[in-house]
Amino acid sequence: MCSGCLALALATISDCYEENYQTGDKSINTLFRWKQIDYDFPSEEEHRAALESGAFIPLNVIPLGIERWKDRVFVSTPRWKSGVPATLSALALDGITTTSSPPLQPYPSWDWHNSDSNCSTFTSVFRMNIDHCGTMWVLDSGQVDAFETPRQLCPPSLTAIDLTTDTVIVKYNIPEQFVLQNSLITNILVDSRDAQCRDLHVYIADAWRFGLIVFRASDGAFWRFSHYTFYPEPLLSNYTLHGLNYQWSDGLFGMSLGKYHQGDRPLYYHAMSSSTEFFVMTSVIRDPSRVNDSVGEFKLLGEHRGPDGQVSAAAVDRNGVMFYNLISRDSIGCWNTRKPYLESNLGVAAHDDRSLVFPNDLRIDHDVPQYVWVITNRLPMFQFNLINPEEYNYRVMFLDPAKAVQGTVCDSDTI
Numbered sequence: 226m227c228s229g230c231l232a233l234a235l236a237t238i239s240d241c242y243e244e245n246y247q248t249g250d251k252s253i254n255t256l257f258r259w260k261q262i263d264y265d266f267p268s269e270e271e272h273r274a275a276l277e278s279g280a281f282i283p284l285n286v287i288p289l290g291i292e293r294w295k296d297r298v299f300v301s302t303p304r305w306k307s308g309v310p311a312t313l314s315a316l317a318l319d320g321i322t323t324t325s326s327p328p329l330q331p332y333p334s335w336d337w338h339n340s341d342s343n344c345s346t347f348t349s350v351f352r353m354n355i356d357h358c359g360t361m362w363v364l365d366s367g368q369v370d371a372f373e374t375p376r377q378l379c380p381p382s383l384t385a386i387d388l389t390t391d392t393v394i395v396k397y398n399i400p401e402q403f404v405l406q407n408s409l410i411t412n413i414l415v416d417s418r419d420a421q422c423r424d425l426h427v428y429i430a431d432a433w434r435f436g437l438i439v440f441r442a443s444d445g446a447f448w449r450f451s452h453y454t455f456y457p458e459p460l461l462s463n464y465t466l467h468g469l470n471y472q473w474s475d476g477l478f479g480m481s482l483g484k485y486h487q488g489d490r491p492l493y494y495h496a497m498s499s500s501t502e503f504f505v506m507t508s509v510i511r512d513p514s515r516v517n518d519s520v521g522e523f524k525l526l527g528e529h530r531g532p533d534g535q536v537s538a539a540a541v542d543r544n545g546v547m548f549y550n551l552i553s554r555d556s557i558g559c560w561n562t563r564k565p566y567l568e569s570n571l572g573v574a575a576h577d578d579r580s581l582v583f584p585n586d587l588r589i590d591h592d593v594p595q596y597v598w599v600i601t602n603r604l605p606m607f608q609f610n611l612i613n614p615e616e617y618n619y620r621v622m623f624l625d626p627a628k629a630v631q632g633t634v635c636d637s638d639t640i
């Protein structure tokens with residue numbers, strides 16, 4: 226199925242998805258959902274052998290990152306606990322007419338997921354971001370067993386995969402001097418501007434050591450800097466989700482890009498354990514000679530999001546509306562970037578206390594029309610071993626951004 230038809234199919238058959246939540250004229254749909262993740266092993270014998278040997282422990286697999294390109298979505302499954310046979314997978318979108326629980330197809334192939342490797346393959350992929358030229362940039366932490374006994378098997382790395390040919394173009398290790406003791410390099414954002422993606426930079430967030438790493442594709446250079454706005458807020462480090470109280474002090478995490486205008490665009494960013502959004506012009510952070518003496522260029526965007534206002538990932542659509550995961554409110558928030566960042570201008574694009582428990586990653590694809598893709602994964606329950614394998618725990622969801630904001634303060638027609 227061509228991707229144009231696919232978009233049409235997503236729009237017209239969304240009524241067929243089992244989980245189709247409508248709140249007035251807002252909607253979010255579940256495309257895939259799993260009680261437990263399974264993989265498409267080469268054979269039933271290998272599947273059984275992996276289960277028997279502990280190479281595959283379904284309860285230890287959690288999906289984290291999401292991306293979409295044409296007729297596929299990509300899902301990462303970091304190796305936080307033992308028994309994760311592959312860490313990056315693809316799922317076909319064609320022919321999907323109802324909510325299903327397909328096995329993950331390791332990507333680009335099983336050969337890339339042999340954890341005994343010499344670091345030429347994947348170790349533990351966190352997140353991916355696809356540029357508009359069809360290259361997927363993959364962030365690999367290089368670390369396994371983070372929730373058990375962490376072992377840094379390989380340096381954190383950035384891999385570029387050509388999605389037309391499914392081949393790896395290049396893999397860069399993040400230089401040692403930019404990875405600090407206890408760094409948690411968790412999120413990535415590609416900033417590409419011209420039609421050929423020549424001026425491409427990648428922004429990489431270190432949530433535990435409060436740093437931003439910039440990668441410049443033209444010469445493979447990296448640089449790193451820190452800023453006090455990358456730190457968590459103490460009171461917002463105290464979370465309560467469906468009765469579970471936990472403390473996370475995660476700093477810089479969510480990043481999204483505003484409109485490109487006169488050679489520049491803002492980077493919006495926030496710490497995860499925070500209710501505050503900041504911005505900096507990308508011309509500042511793309512110039513390594515400026516980052517360290519531009520402290521005043523990193524600015525508060527506006528008002529706070531209030532209690533329970535913690536946000537993981539965010540992205541801005543073609544109409545200039547930011548969508549963001551409200552991880553303590555089972556919701557996707559929205560903000561029209563043309564309006565001031567005031568609490569009264571922050572809307573809710575989707576809310577569901579069953580399917581939207583801990584929306585973790587969020588991306589907006591490059592298709593026409595665009596869709597917003599969300600993965601929900603109950604991460605705090607996973608961390609504290611409270612996942613119930615009899616329930617649906619993990620979901621790939623999508624929403625039509627134009628429809629989702631209709632009638633909310635995020636709609637451009639609403640002033």
Ligand SMILES: *[C@@H]1O[C@H](CO)[C@@H](O)[C@H](O)[C@H]1NC(C)=O
Pocket residue numbers: 343345
């Ligand atoms: C890593 O291992 C692979 C497969 O065994 C081999 O093809 C490759 O040359 C090795 N790379 C390095 C840098 O040793």
Ligand SMILES: *[C@@H]1O[C@H](CO)[C@@H](O)[C@H](O)[C@H]1NC(C)=O
Pocket residue numbers: 460463464465470
């Ligand atoms: C953290 O949250 C719990 C549960 O809401 C609350 O009882 C506790 O007082 C909070 N701690 C602080 C320091 O605010």
Ligand SMILES: *[C@@H]1O[C@H](CO)[C@@H](O)[C@H](O)[C@H]1NC(C)=O
Pocket residue numbers: 448449450451513514516517
């Ligand atoms: C900024 O300053 C820090 C601390 O001195 C240093 O580690 C870092 O490399 C500097 N970054 C750049 C891009 O100059």
